[in-house]
Amino acid sequence: MNCVLLPKNTKTIRDEQQVRHIKEVLKAKVGDNLTIGEIGGNIGKATLAQINTNEVILTDITLDKKPPAKLDLTVVLALPRPKVLRRLIMDMTSLGVNRLIIVNSYRTQKSYWQSPLLNRIDEFVFEGLQQAIDTMPPVIEFKKRFKPFVEDEFGDLLTEEDDAVVAHPYAEQSWKAYLDGLKSKSNHENIMPKILCIGAEGGWIAYEVDLFCKHGCTSVSLGERILRTETVVSVLLGHWLAE
Amino acid sequence: MNCVLLPKNTKTIRDEQQVRHIKEVLKAKVGDNLTIGEIGGNIGKATLAQINTNEVILTDITLDKKPPAKLDLTVVLALPRPKVLRRLIMDMTSLGVNRLIIVNSYRTQKSYWQSPLLNRIDEFVFEGLQQAIDTMPPVIEFKKRFKPFVEDEFGDLLTEEDDAVVAHPYAEQSWKAYLDGLKSKSNHENIMPKILCIGAEGGWIAYEVDLFCKHGCTSVSLGERILRTETVVSVLLGHWLAE
Incomplete structure (x- = not known):
């Protein structure tokens, strides 16, 4: 998981795998940056505002980069x-x-x-x-x-x-x-x-x-x-x- | 398994996986041809002479084809x-x-x-x-x-x-x-x-x-x-x- 893919306007991540990935694989802390993407939209960054038991709350979300081009195939x-x-x-x-x-x-x-x-x-x-x-x-x-x-x-x-x-x-x-x-x-x-x-x-x-x-x-x-x-x-x- | 790889001069296959592959995947019968290879040697064909519980006996073994070239890498x-x-x-x-x-x-x-x-x-x-x-x-x-x-x-x-x-x-x-x-x-x-x-x-x-x-x-x-x-x-x- 090199980015966390989220529905439009998501500020709270509740997906179990994504929360576990942020906590256990990335070992992220409050204040860390996270690479995110909006399903069907842009990719960008967010800052971790809170890390709770079953959810992660994001702040400073910027989605300013287009996703990579698809193959014409x-x-x-x-x-x-x-x-x-x-x-x-x-x-x-x-x-x-x-x-x-x-x-x-x-x-x-x-x-x-x-x-x-x-x-x-x-x-x-x-x-x-x-x-x-x-x-x-x-x-x-x-x-x-x-x-x-x-x-x-x-x-x-x-x-x-x-x-x-x-x-x-x-x-x-x-x-x-x-x-x-x-x-x-x-x-x-x-x-x-x-x-x-x-x-x-x-x-x-x-x-x-x-x-x-x-x-x-x-x-x-x-x-x-x-x-x-x-x-x-x-x-x-x-x-x-x-x- | 697209060929059965055998030590030099093998006429009886006793390797458990190879025997199971011949019986269960290929569903081979006595008289059928089998693609074989000699470890470190040529590839070729053999005929199944006997299919027993834990072994398969080969006959008419011909090893007449060189293995594919390796990549220079x-x-x-x-x-x-x-x-x-x-x-x-x-x-x-x-x-x-x-x-x-x-x-x-x-x-x-x-x-x-x-x-x-x-x-x-x-x-x-x-x-x-x-x-x-x-x-x-x-x-x-x-x-x-x-x-x-x-x-x-x-x-x-x-x-x-x-x-x-x-x-x-x-x-x-x-x-x-x-x-x-x-x-x-x-x-x-x-x-x-x-x-x-x-x-x-x-x-x-x-x-x-x-x-x-x-x-x-x-x-x-x-x-x-x-x-x-x-x-x-x-x-x-x-x-x-x-x-």
């Missing part, structure tokens, strides 16, 4: 095992993904859609925002039917100039060759794809990769090494961060 | 909270880091060095290799004293032409500007730094960053967003993967 993610959902949502939020569409896939077990963790997505987003000192949650959508989503909705996410990629360990083209191609196409300007599709454990099946490719995607591989979904997400998003 | 990592050590070691192994030096830092709590997880590093490496279908463990060293390590040993890890970076959220130069500089220096060849220094939670303190910089490092920032150590590792290593 939509991630389409196959619903992964619930166990890794928290970290994936946190990381994609921290890394600044603008929109996240969580879809069904052949290798998504049906039981994953029943997981109670799916009702806690907002918590994970909140954690990611507080990690990255951001205030703007990404837009998150769920698409339980793969084929209608790709056939009827996917194309609308792209304009004619936009590129989209699907990560697939067995794709012929490497991520590097693909990026080099993009750069030469755009006269060395740094243009990145607008959509990135990432499978969960076991990746997409060939049918799914083909359907994405029919609707505007290029399939790319990260090489011989097979990586965990969480690792792939950070490895790929790192290339947007550096643009 | 040494990572210097501040010892993190033991809780994240497993995933960090796994990920760096999967991503192909050649050498890992785990050092003390100002923000490393003394208790971390007493964690029983430090004795389980080999297990985490093993998991990372089986994830990435690799057979060659990275070299891993521990340096409990930061200053003597950087002052007396760090310089020897670099030749005069080699670059080294220290990741630091408050560095003036961005990772992107740094990479662009490297590329223009090397006439657009893809040359990457040979050493990457990554702090744990809270990052390096200014004294540590300065000491690295005195001994050949450039400090670079990933931008305004503050990321978890695990995320930073994958975000940065992704740039070596794509070279």
Whole structure:
């Protein structure tokens, strides 16, 4: 938690985790400064006026800094095992993904859609925002039917100039060759794809990769090494961060 | 586990996790093929000849493929909270880091060095290799004293032409500007730094960053967003993967 994210006009922090963080991790004292953010608004500072048993009272609140820009990127993610959902949502939020569409896939077990963790997505987003000192949650959508989503909705996410990629360990083209191609196409300007599709454990099946490719995607591989979904997400998003 | 890693000349798998993986995750039957690797050797295939209660017997073993190349990279990592050590070691192994030096830092709590997880590093490496279908463990060293390590040993890890970076959220130069500089220096060849220094939670303190910089490092920032150590590792290593 690198900032404490608060609803508009909050002067008293009562959220249990935030109060505990201020007291036990930051070991803050009255008079100390605290980095805060207003949900959906600016980031800034406040001074701790009182530290009580279950609440912390703020004074001298200034919210004068814009949150960091979001990446111009939509991630389409196959619903992964619930166990890794928290970290994936946190990381994609921290890394600044603008929109996240969580879809069904052949290798998504049906039981994953029943997981109670799916009702806690907002918590994970909140954690990611507080990690990255951001205030703007990404837009998150769920698409339980793969084929209608790709056939009827996917194309609308792209304009004619936009590129989209699907990560697939067995794709012929490497991520590097693909990026080099993009750069030469755009006269060395740094243009990145607008959509990135990432499978969960076991990746997409060939049918799914083909359907994405029919609707505007290029399939790319990260090489011989097979990586965990969480690792792939950070490895790929790192290339947007550096643009 | 995308391959089952075995000591040389193994025909009977008795490792509990590997046997359970073959039976319960792969749901393999007699006659099925299995991707295997020889620790420190080649990768290849075997056929399942017998599946017994506590062992799996292999036949038709062929080990005809070299493991993927390692990255030409040494990572210097501040010892993190033991809780994240497993995933960090796994990920760096999967991503192909050649050498890992785990050092003390100002923000490393003394208790971390007493964690029983430090004795389980080999297990985490093993998991990372089986994830990435690799057979060659990275070299891993521990340096409990930061200053003597950087002052007396760090310089020897670099030749005069080699670059080294220290990741630091408050560095003036961005990772992107740094990479662009490297590329223009090397006439657009893809040359990457040979050493990457990554702090744990809270990052390096200014004294540590300065000491690295005195001994050949450039400090670079990933931008305004503050990321978890695990995320930073994958975000940065992704740039070596794509070279």
